[in-house]
Amino acid sequence: MKVRGLGVTDRGSVRRSNEDAIVCREDIGLFAVCDGMGGRAAGEVASRLAAETVERFFLERRAEMAAVDAASEAGQARILEWVRDAIVAASTAIHEVARSGQGRGGMGTTTTLAVVKDDRMFMGHVGDSRLYLCRDGELFQLSEDHSHLAVLLKIGLVSPAEAPGHPAQAQLTRAVGLQPSVEVDTMAVDLVLGDLFLLCSDGLSRYMDDDAPVREILRATTDASIAPAPARLIQLAVDAGGEDNISAVVMRVGPDAGRERRDAERAAQVSLCFDALKRLALFRNLSMKELMQVVDVLQLEVRDAGDTVIREGEAGTSLYVIVDGDLEVTRGGKRLAELGAGSHFGEMSLLNARPRSASVVTRSPSRLLVLERERFARLLRGNAELGAKLLLAIARVLSQRLDETSDLLGDE
Numbered sequence: 001m002k003v004r005g006l007g008v009t010d011r012g013s014v015r016r017s018n019e020d021a022i023v024c025r026e027d028i029g030l031f032a033v034c035d036g037m038g039g040r041a042a043g044e045v046a047s048r049l050a051a052e053t054v055e056r057f058f059l060e061r062r063a064e065m066a067a068v069d070a071a072s073e074a075g076q077a078r079i080l081e082w083v084r085d086a087i088v089a090a091s092t093a094i095h096e097v098a099r100s101g102q103g104r105g106g107m108g109t110t111t112t113l114a115v116v117k118d119d120r121m122f123m124g125h126v127g128d129s130r131l132y133l134c135r136d137g138e139l140f141q142l143s144e145d146h147s148h149l150a151v152l153l154k155i156g157l158v159s160p161a162e163a164p165g166h167p168a169q170a171q172l173t174r175a176v177g178l179q180p181s182v183e184v185d186t187m188a189v190d191l192v193l194g195d196l197f198l199l200c201s202d203g204l205s206r207y208m209d210d211d212a213p214v215r216e217i218l219r220a221t222t223d224a225s226i227a228p229a230p231a232r233l234i235q236l237a238v239d240a241g242g243e244d245n246i247s248a249v250v251m252r253v254g255p256d257a258g259r260e261r262r263d264a265e266r267a268a269q270v271s272l273c274f275d276a277l278k279r280l281a282l283f284r285n286l287s288m289k290e291l292m293q294v295v296d297v298l299q300l301e302v303r304d305a306g307d308t309v310i311r312e313g314e315a316g317t318s319l320y321v322i323v324d325g326d327l328e329v330t331r332g333g334k335r336l337a338e339l340g341a342g343s344h345f346g347e348m349s350l351l352n353a354r355p356r357s358a359s360v361v362t363r364s365p366s367r368l369l370v371l372e373r374e375r376f377a378r379l380l381r382g383n384a385e386l387g388a389k390l391l392l393a394i395a396r397v398l399s400q401r402l403d404e405t406s407d408l409l410g411d412e
Contacts, residue, residue: 002256003116003191004223005031007199007249008230019043020201020245021051021109028065029116030058033129033247035201037175038107046094046109046177053090054113058082070117076188079117083124084184087111087176091126094177108177112143112199114251119266121197125185126176128169129247130205133189133288134196134218139211140288144185146174164209169202187289188296193267195253196221203246204237223254273298273369276323279342282393290386297375301368309368312359316349317373325366331358338363347394350376 007022019036034050036043058065061082069075090111098107110127123131128145144150148168152158158166176182196218208214213236221229230248237246255263273295277283283294303309303325310316312331321344329337329345336358339345345360350373380387 002254003029003121003251004226004254005197005249005251006226006230007031007033007247008234009245009247019047020203020247021047022199022247022249023051023055023113024249025055025058028058028062030055030113031116031197031199031249031251032111032113033199033201033249034112034176035110035127035129035203035245035247036107037109037172038104042098042104042107043109045097045104046107049094049097050087050090050109050111050176053093054086054111057086057089058115065117068117070120076120076122079115079122080186080188083113083115083122083186087113087124087126087184088181091176091178091182092180095180098177106178108172108175110172110201111176114197114199116191116251119191121189121191123185123187123189126174126182127172128205129199129201132198132200132214134198134215135192135194137215137219138288139215139218142187142189142289142292144289146185147172164206169206187293189292190270190295191253192270193253193255193263197251197253198233199247199249199251200233201245201247203242203244204233204248206244207237207240207242218250221250221252223252226250226252269300270295272323272367273300276321276342276369280321280344282344282347282390282397285389285393286386290383290389293379293383293386294371294390297371297379299370299372301370303362303366303368305362305364305366307362307366309360309362310346310356310358312357313355315353316346316356317353319346319350319371319376320344320360321369321371323367323369325368326363327366328361328363329358330361347397349373350394 005024005026007024009020009022021034023030023032032051032054034047036047068078070079094108098105110129112125112129112131114131115122123142125143128147130141131143133140133142148171149163149166152168153163217229217232229250233248234246274291277291309320322339322341324341327339328335348354
C-alpha cells in the first residue's frame with residue numbers, strides 16, 4: 001500500500017512555527033508532530049531538535065528499513081525498537097543541549113510519530129500530541145495523553161464534561177528531553193485501503209470534543225484533495241478561538257499501482273477480523289486501539305472440511321475465533337454442539353495447559369482466528385490495563401460455561 005501525507009503548522013507555515021515542528025517524509029515513510037514546552041524560545045529549540053533527530057535517525061537507517069520484512073514478528077519488533085530508539089535519541093539530544101547552556105533547563109517537547117512500512121504503520125508517542133485513525137467514517141484516538149488530566153479522567157476524579165479547559169490538561173506526566181531517556185508508547189497498526197491518519201498537537205485536539213467537523217474533512221479527503229486538508233483542520237481550531245501553536249499532518253492510505261486487487265483483498269481480510277472480534281462478548285468492551293493490539297497477535301488459519309482443530313485429551317495452547325464456516329464439538333464420540341461464525345472455543349488454554357475436554361472438527365471450509373498462549377502472555381505483559389480487561393472477560397465466559405454445565409448436570 002502507498003501512504004501519502006502532508007502537514008502544516010499554525011496558519012499554514014510549512015515545516016516549523018513557534019514551538020511546533022513537523023516531519024513529512026513520504027520517501028522514508030516518516031511523519032511526526034512535536035510540540036515544544038518550557039517557554040517559546042526553549043520550546044522552539046526542543047521541538048526542532050526532536051524533529052531533526054528522529055528524521056536523521058530514520059534517514060541513516062533507510063537501507064535497513066528497506067530490507068526489513070514488516071509482516072514478520074522479527075521485522076515488526078525491529079521497527080518498534082527503532083521507533084523507541086529514535087525518540088530516546090531525541091530526548092538525549094534535548095537534555096544535553098539544555099545542560100550545555102544552549103537551551104533552558106526543563107525544556108522539552110511532545111513527540112508523536114508514525115513510521116509506515118509495507119502494509120503496517122508503527123506509532124511512537126510521548127506527551128499529549130495525538131494520533132487519530134479515521135476508518136469507515138469513524139474517528140478513533142490511538143495515542144494516550146500523558147497528562148495529569150488523563151490520569152484524573154481514568155480514575156474518575158474528573159468527568160469528561162469537566163475536562164475541557166481543566167488546568168491539569170497542560171501538566172504533562174511524560175515529555176521528551178526532560179531526562180536523557182524517556183518511556184515511549186508504541187503500537188503497530190494494519191493499514192486498510194482508505195484509512196486516514198491525523199497527527200496533531202493539542203492546539204487542534206483540544207477543540208475536538210465534537211469531532212464531526214474533523215470527520216467530515218477527513219472523509220472528503222482523497223489523494224487528489226489531501227493538500228488542503230491540514231490547513232482546513234487548523235482553521236477549525238483557529239475559528240474555535242485557538243491561540244496556541246497548531247499543527248496537523250494528514251496521511252491517506254491508497255493502493256500501489258498494479259497491486260490494487262491484492263490491497264483490496266487484504267483490506268477485506270483485516271475488516272473481517274475486526275468484525276469477527278466485535279461480535280464476541282470477550283472483546284466487546286475493548287476500544288479500537290485495544291482491538292488493534294489484539295488483532296496484531298492473532299493469526300488467520302484456513303481449514304478444509306473434516307479437519308480436526310482440537311482433539312480431546314491433547315494439551316491445548318490456543319483460543320479460536322470462528323470467522324466463517326461450521327464446526328462440530330464432540331466428546332467421547334458424542335456430538336455436543338455446533339459452532340458457527342462469531343463463536344469461540346479453547347479460552348481455557350490461554351490460562352493453563354490442561355487437556356482439551358472435547359474435540360472440534362470443521363464440517364465445512366472455515367476460517368479461524370487463532371490466539372496462542374505465548375502471544376496472549378506477551379500482550380498482557382505489554383499492556384496491564386488491556387490484560388485486566390481480557391482476563392475479566394475470560395473469567396466471565398468461564399463462569400457462564402460453569403453455570404451452563406451445572407444446569408445440564410442438574411437436569412440429568
